[in-house]
Amino acid sequence: xxxxxxxxxxxxxxxxxxxxxxxxxxxxxxxxxxxxxxxxxxxxxxxxxxxxxxxxxxxxxxxxxxxxxxxxxxxxxxxxxxxxxxxxxxxxxxxxxxxxxxxxxxxxxxxxxxxxxxxxxxxxxxxxxxxxxxxxxxxxxxxxxxxxxxxxxxxxxxxxxxxxxxxxxxxxxxxxxxxxxxxxxxxxxxxxxxxxxxxxxxxxxxxxxxxxxxxxxxxxxxxxxxxxxxxxxxxxxxxxxxxxxxxxxxxxxx
Numbered sequence: 001x002x003x004x005x006x007x008x009x010x011x012x013x014x015x016x017x018x019x020x021x022x023x024x025x026x027x028x029x030x031x032x033x034x035x036x037x038x039x040x041x042x043x044x045x046x047x048x049x050x051x052x053x054x055x056x057x058x059x060x061x062x063x064x065x066x067x068x069x070x071x072x073x074x075x076x077x078x079x080x081x082x083x084x085x086x087x088x089x090x091x092x093x094x095x096x097x098x099x100x101x102x103x104x105x106x107x108x109x110x111x112x113x114x115x116x117x118x119x120x121x122x123x124x125x126x127x128x129x130x131x132x133x134x135x136x137x138x139x140x141x142x143x144x145x146x147x148x149x150x151x152x153x154x155x156x157x158x159x160x161x162x163x164x165x166x167x168x169x170x171x172x173x174x175x176x177x178x179x180x181x182x183x184x185x186x187x188x189x190x191x192x193x194x195x196x197x198x199x200x201x202x203x204x205x206x207x208x209x210x211x212x213x214x215x216x217x218x219x220x221x222x223x224x225x226x227x228x229x230x231x232x233x234x235x236x237x238x239x240x241x242x243x244x245x246x247x248x249x250x251x252x253x254x
Contacts, residue, residue, distance in 0.1 A: 028040070032056065037056045039056060149170045150168055150170070151171065151172055151197075152164075152167045152170065152171050153171075153172055153173070154171050155173075156173050156177075157183075158178065158181065159181040161173070161179065161181075161184070162183060162186060163183060163185045163196070164186050164187055165185060165186065165189065165194060166186075169192065169195065170194070170195045170196075170197075171194060171195070171196045171197070172196070172198075172199070173196070173199070174199045174201055175199065175200055175224070176201050176206070177206060178206055178207045179208045180209055181209060182209045182211040182212070184211070188240075189238070189240075190239065190240035191237065191239070192237070193235065193236065193237040193238075194235070195233060195234070195235055196233070196234040196236070197231060198224060198231070198232045198233075199231050200224070200226070200227065200228055200229055201228070201229070204225075204228035204229070205226045206224065207223075210247075213243060213245050214236065214244070214245050214247045215246050216247055216248070217248060222247065222248065222249035224249075225251045225252045227252065230253075232249055232250065232251045232252065233249065234248075234249050235247065235249075235250070236248075
């Protein structure tokens, strides 16, 4: 026959013997002070929290979409909705850019959104006629009207000239002397083609040291025009799989 103990007997047994015998039995709920929960039963899915110094309590079932919100040190946790800050709980009117909005209440289908100032955006409607800004059809991107590339002026240097390919696809430089160290072309994109207008100064006969990453038709590097004020055009396309620029020169525009 299994012997039963009341809680005081159980506590005494734990204090003196250190463990329960196989024949020992429990009567009532084991309190937290003896390593128990103080509760005799749970419901499926219950989450317990300490409601005081000696007992535990079960939270009520959660409603869909709610999250557990901490009650702090003196208030029981509870289920609740995730709340925006007081200023954003109800947005009236147009949410400004300063609060992560667009400053605009609506846009037309396929509208291109451009920053029109410091506090709002403006939508540019697509079109197919001359003067259209941007039009997208499936995966094809096309431009109506003219699309101009701003020419980037590269300061001449005999030893430290740099073309930053992030700035433009079109560059210009007036050569004031011989280039003794090959220029650096930084930040190229795979497939990018640059156009570099090279102009001789009033003296002319300025020479160029080309980067070793340039490949030329027939393997012969291009040479610049020698006449004073002559304009040459270098056209080069970059391939990331080879790491080379494939270059040609059109000379002596007149």
